[in-house]
Amino acid sequence: MIEKILNTINSPKELRLLKQEALPQLAKELRAFIINIVATKEGHLGASLGVVELTIALHYVFNTPNDSIIWDVGHQAYGHKILTGRKNNFHTNRQLGGISGFPKRDESIYDAFGVGHASTSISAALGMALASKLKGDTEKQHVAIIGDASIAGGMAFEGLNHAGVTDANLLVVLNDNAIGIDPSVGALKMYLTNVKKGTQKRNNIIKALNFDYSGPIDGHDMEGLISELKRLKKIKGPKFLHIITTKGKGLKQAEADQVKYHAPGKFDSLTGDIIPKTACMLPKYQDVFGHTILELAKTNAHIVGITPAMPTGSSLKFMMDAMPDRAFDVGIAEQHAVTLAAGMATQGLIPFCNIYSTFLQRAYDQIIHDVALQNLPVIFCLDRAGLVGEDGATHHGVFDLSYLRCIPHLIIFAPRNEIELRNIMYTAQLGLNQPIAIRYPRGRGVTIDWRQSFSKIEIGKGVTLKKGNTLAVLSIGTMAQYVSEAVLNLNVSHYDMRFVKPLDETLLHDIFKTHKTIITVEDNSIIGGFGSAILEFAAKHNYRNTIKTLGIPDVFIEHGSVDELQKDIGLDVEGLEKFFGLFL
Incomplete structure (x- = not known):
């Protein structure tokens, strides 16, 4: 049997020795x-x-x-x-x-x-x-x-x-x-x-x-x-x-x-046929966005959708197919996408600008200068927020809370499930007079019957998920599901704050007055993120409670499955439960 040429190539030096x-x-x-x-x-x-x-x-x-x-x-x-x-x-x-x-x-x-x-x-x-x-x-x-x-x-x-x-x-x-x-x-x-x-x-x-x-x-x-x-x-x-x-x-x-x-997933190397994954009734967050914006656009003629070259990945494709004149793929041009949305907003349109969290970084000046400074009601939908898995450090969306939180006028919301995502999209298109960023993760949600009637969300209001005694855990976004499981058998209060900006200060005052220890949990950088916002609140109001922040450490997280990465940094259910137990 003739040895394969590739077996002899360990570097380009061997390659260059081959006859053409x-x-x-x-x-x-x-x-x-x-x-x-x-x-x-x-x-x-x-x-x-x-x-x-x-x-x-x-x-x-x-x-x-x-x-x-x-x-x-x-x-x-x-x-x-x-x-x-x-x-x-x-x-x-x-x-x-x-x-x-x-x-x-x-x-x-x-x-x-x-x-x-x-x-x-x-x-x-x-x-x-x-x-x-x-x-x-x-x-x-x-x-x-x-x-x-x-x-x-x-x-x-x-x-x-x-x-x-x-x-x-x-x-x-x-x-x-x-x-x-x-x-x-x-x-x-x-x-x-x-x-x-x-x-x-x-x-x-x-x-x-x-x-x-x-x-x-x-x-x-x-x-x-x-x-x-x-x-x-x-x-x-x-x-x-x-x-x-x-x-x-x-x-x-x-x-x-x-x-x-x-990126087809697993497939048969001989036939090329993609191997079907086990059927799952739970929806992908991107599809919840895609179906919801189309649903809203059918009743609100002012809604437009924008994506920089990711119509399939963001699921704006649903609206592009149904309403091609109101959904725009602008190519790999995040800066243009943001300022295009700003221009549309000045004319009374309601732009949903869908950009992956890690790619929105590329349009930072446009968010500040073209949208927030003019207080234009652009609705940013940040797909792939948090850890995204195998694509690794270049694609994790773990900085958006930090880089957005310092911008005046900008509302920041992180839904804990698909219904919350639908409801904040519904709320945003009702007539917010300022920009909002909605961040949600890659992958599937937790709710099979997610197509429920819309209800308006009050801006800046968190919710109580569980009441306990001296320890309160404050989570943001889909980290709530991990926290809820971790505190299931613990005498711990759990609050989904929902809004990183504006914070629910009424709820926070109550939490700080009734709990000795506060722990924040987020899938964003600990530096400058949700936990930092809680620390700033405590400093501003002279609270002396013990405050601990959990999130993405000050390193670039490499590649691996989301479950593996969360376990590695202690954000999985077992790691959270163990950490909470230290304060009980």
């Missing part, structure tokens, strides 16, 4: 390796399958790790990881204690830049290229690989704009497959489509930015790729290579349904 005619076979083996592992271990599939030839060609032509390869987002970097010394532990990908699902500088010298969010590669690669020039290294190469969805992000344009007036040794490779997680949108996407069809002059945008443009070429033609990369390697200054690829290449189902196979 052996590379298509290596590509076939690399695809099969990715498919077989992801089929059982799960992860991001389609993006990595689409760039197998590009990945091999880059490491074959460029002298990595001395030459820098920077992947945008990193969904597509599995092949890169396998070829750069992580083949034997690739099966630990995204698992607790295993390798990260994204490029990470402290994981490998071949990961030139840590990524997880979109549109960063060009700026980072340009920074490296300018640094090399300042250090007198004129031979070092710097390559940014960016998708057609990510290049539409504003930061990518900022990087292109700057690079075009430098003589930096930078190559931007546009991996054009017409899809990100969902299909790409916008005028730039239309332009690229017309370039591929031959109805648009190929290089007018890129040439205008002073880049040496080449393409579009077939991104699955190994010989053509290598030839063009070798040519571009000799050209000084900013260069731009436009390649056309198919996301999911090599797995029929992944090519046919690129949205589903972006």
